[in-house]
Amino acid sequence: MNSFEFDFHDLEIDAPSIGRLLGYGEGNLYNVFSDLIRELLGNASRVCSVKAEYRIFHAAEWNDKAKTVTLTGVVFRLNDIVYKQLGKAESIAIFVCTAGPEVEKLARQAMEDGDPLACCIYDIIGSAIAESAARLLHDEVRKAAVLMAKNITNRYSPGYCGWDVSDQYALFALMPDNSCGVRLNDSALMSPEKSVSGMIGIGRDVSFDPYPCSLCHRTECLFGNPRRRQL
């Protein structure tokens, strides 16, 4: 098990990046809200507890027909897209990372105080923290793979790319209890909410794809749909 605690400043999240997530480009109305974003980002940076853990499984058993992978007896039911990317991996890194519960508390408090804008900004900051933590953890897995003279894949999470969210139970079964303080509810959702879990493939014949959406033709997708609507 490899565990990390990331400092907020290592996450490289700044007010302009949060502004962009809110929809503002450079030089437009974003400036009206820049002071507020900076204030809330400062509050979040002082309280968040960013943690990550990963564990590498070297004996991955692949079933091309059923599109499953079995790690120490635990079966994951992948779909075509995820299986295609991970299926050549010799090892799999299972990971969990979290922004911690603190920023979510700030968001809830803002909503209770009748400030939906602050709630929304805290929510986006929490998501940005969790995604940045996943990016840093991905880099750590890459470093470990380099030492083995191997490559890594993109990271894939249950609930995305058509991979059923119920596989979270299998994923958490392979991590220690209360990994990073993250638990699953009866809908297989993580608490704290601002957490990311998933798999990264490791092997000589795998690669990182900078444009993973190009592999998929789903129109009903958070990422693909808006892009295709523009085309």
Place this chain on the structure above:
Amino acid sequence: MEELLTRIARCVESGKTDKASPYPPDMRGNDGADELTKQALDEGLSPARILDEALIPAMAVVGERFSRKEIYVPQMLMAAKAMNSSMKHLKPFFQSGETKRKGKFIIGTVAGDLHDIGKNLVAMMIEGGGWEIIDLGVDVKTDKFLKAVEDNPGAFVGLSALLTTTMENMKKTVEVLKEKHPSVKVLVGGAPVTMEYCEKIGADFYSPDPQGAVNYLKQFAV
């Protein structure tokens, strides 16, 4: 009186909550929707006129601007906050029955999905359209939607999903609601949802933005 209604509407459109609010910068130090609504009631304007002639038209302007991408989520939320500061003065009249809402709207993010920004935006805009909102929150199981429909006869239902994998739960919820209550109108939305998907699962309406839902509901307002 007309001028007061226009000023309340302008505050809501601009997101000017109250006098202390620094937003928008060009209205700094001015009364906001909070103070002006109180003043309007004190001067004898009816809550129904404030709702129908200031808040609803103002939120419609905000919704249309958002649809045209002239404003972004933060400005929309500031407008919703300003509307809430006005609405808090009107709520006692709704509760006493003196002023009627347009109807009830049950909303929630479907089971397996915790995303609520879009759901909250839609709820705020529909409330700004004069409807009573029953917000069931996130990760809402079908049974909870069903109970809310049974507890609130005639209510409309809005389902939100952000994940492709939870859209299946949206489908299940629509199926059960339509089976048990065929006349209930179900609206669906969320980034991955499309008109084709809406039709496929038997929902009644889809809109890519909140104002579309507000406009759709107008025909059913009581």
